[in-house]
Amino acid sequence: MTTTKGYAAKAATGPLGPFTFERREVGPKDVQFEILFCGVCHSDLHMAKNEWGGTNYPMVPGHEIVGRVTKVGAEVKKFKVGDLAGVGCLVDSCRECDNCKKGLEQFCRNGSTGTYNGKDKISGGFTYGGYSNQIVATEEFVLKISEKLPLSGVAPLLCAGITTYSPLRHWKVGKGHKLAVVGLGGLGHMAVKLGASFGAEVTMLSTSPEKEIDAKKLGAHHFALTKDAEQLKALTGKFDFIIDTVSAPHNYNQYLNMLNTDGVMICVGAPPTPSEIMAFSLIGGRKSLAGSLIGGLPETQEMLDYCAEHNIVSEVEVIAMDYVNTAYERMLAGDVKYRFVIDMATL
Ligand code: NAP
Ligand code: ZN
Ligand code: ZN
Numbered sequence: 001m002t003t004t005k006g007y008a009a010k011a012a013t014g015p016l017g018p019f020t021f022e023r024r025e026v027g028p029k030d031v032q033f034e035i036l037f038c039g040v041c042h043s044d045l046h047m048a049k050n051e052w053g054g055t056n057y058p059m060v061p062g063h064e065i066v067g068r069v070t071k072v073g074a075e076v077k078k079f080k081v082g083d084l085a086g087v088g089c090l091v092d093s094c095r096e097c098d099n100c101k102k103g104l105e106q107f108c109r110n111g112s113t114g115t116y117n118g119k120d121k122i123s124g125g126f127t128y129g130g131y132s133n134q135i136v137a138t139e140e141f142v143l144k145i146s147e148k149l150p151l152s153g154v155a156p157l158l159c160a161g162i163t164t165y166s167p168l169r170h171w172k173v174g175k176g177h178k179l180a181v182v183g184l185g186g187l188g189h190m191a192v193k194l195g196a197s198f199g200a201e202v203t204m205l206s207t208s209p210e211k212e213i214d215a216k217k218l219g220a221h222h223f224a225l226t227k228d229a230e231q232l233k234a235l236t237g238k239f240d241f242i243i244d245t246v247s248a249p250h251n252y253n254q255y256l257n258m259l260n261t262d263g264v265m266i267c268v269g270a271p272p273t274p275s276e277i278m279a280f281s282l283i284g285g286r287k288s289l290a291g292s293l294i295g296g297l298p299e300t301q302e303m304l305d306y307c308a309e310h311n312i313v314s315e316v317e318v319i320a321m322d323y324v325n326t327a328y329e330r331m332l333a334g335d336v337k338y339r340f341v342i343d344m345a346t347l
Pocket of ligand 2: 041042043044063089159160
């Protein structure tokens with residue numbers, strides 16, 4: 001076992017603080033790496049505060065993890081010591097079910113293992129995430145990272161990047177499509193960048209007027225303030241696709257009304273409480289309401305390679321480890337530009 005330094009939520013209320021724990025020794029198929037940067041996802045906050053239920057404390061969040069390999073097992077083929085490496089939201093799955101065989105490990109029939117708060121099938125107990133100085137994971141769940149891009153900006157691709165890339169690819173969003181992105185935070189800003197990169201005409205739908213300039217810099221062609229009823233009226237029936245990244249309860253019907261005939265609204269944001277959907281929001285115009293969860297391992301690697309080729313990274317605010325509680329408060333207030341990333345040298 002290797003003693004590991006981290007930062008943990010100790011209870012549903014109260015701040016995160018220092019926490020020391022053990023990680024397993026490097027097995028024959030394992031890769032160990034020193035964590036250099038870890039992104040701060042709103043899911044970390046939902047989980048730390050037990051908003052979705054099922055959190056086991058102490059809980060070490062973090063699933064946007066990048067660093068440099070320090071040790072590899074004898075059977076490891078893809079990595080050697082000194083290589084860059086990444087871990088996203090998953091560290092294990094059965095690898096035998098139909099979904100795993102299709103590279104959809106996030107939908108493993110036997111339950112995939114989350115990078116944190118997941119049932120650890122190897123060491124027992126629960127997995128600990130990337131707010132820590134090192135990680136050990138089986139090679140199949142470790143991603144190759146290009147040396148070309150700034151590493152702090154690559155970290156958020158491991159969750160915010162793949163969570164928006166995957167539905168855009170699945171629904172083949174691109175040239176000739178009008179795409180709206182709801183919520184300009186970590187996921188939202190990646191949806192704008194990737195959607196624009198795939199050739200879609202992108203509209204940012206935000207509650208924050210001050211984000212308009214940035215939205216356009218990120219690649220959005222249009223911006224609408226969702227608090228302004230007049231601006232919303234003008235968008236009725238307009239979009240082929242909407243990606244909803246909002247973390248808090250909100251009115252889905254309002255956005256469904258903005259879909260064109262046969263349009264699809266894809267929920268990636270995961271508010272902790274249910275919302276009411278009017279059947280009438282869907283039946284007129286034959287609209288679809290869909291959802292999407294992160295992405296499988298092959299698609300995550302494809303996304304990282306795409307971003308390296310097209311110079312796409314996250315816009316980040318690099319923070320020290322002990323700033324994370326303030327970062328959570330700012331995230332709750334919608335004050336992100338556009339992903340907090342922890343510099344693990346400050347741990
Ligand atoms: P974030 O950085 O905090 O961004 C969320 C954005 O939503 C805010 O910046 C804000 O943008 C908007 N917003 C917040 N409260 C709102 C409200 N009451 N009404 C309307 N808009 C509001 O969060 P994130 O890290 O991008 O994560 C977003 C959500 O996706 C979270 O629920 C997270 O758990 C979930 N998630 C899902 C997956 C998946 O696989 N499906 C993966 C990762 C994260 P504006 O200021 O522009 O309005
Ligand atoms: Zn996440
Ligand atoms: Zn499986």
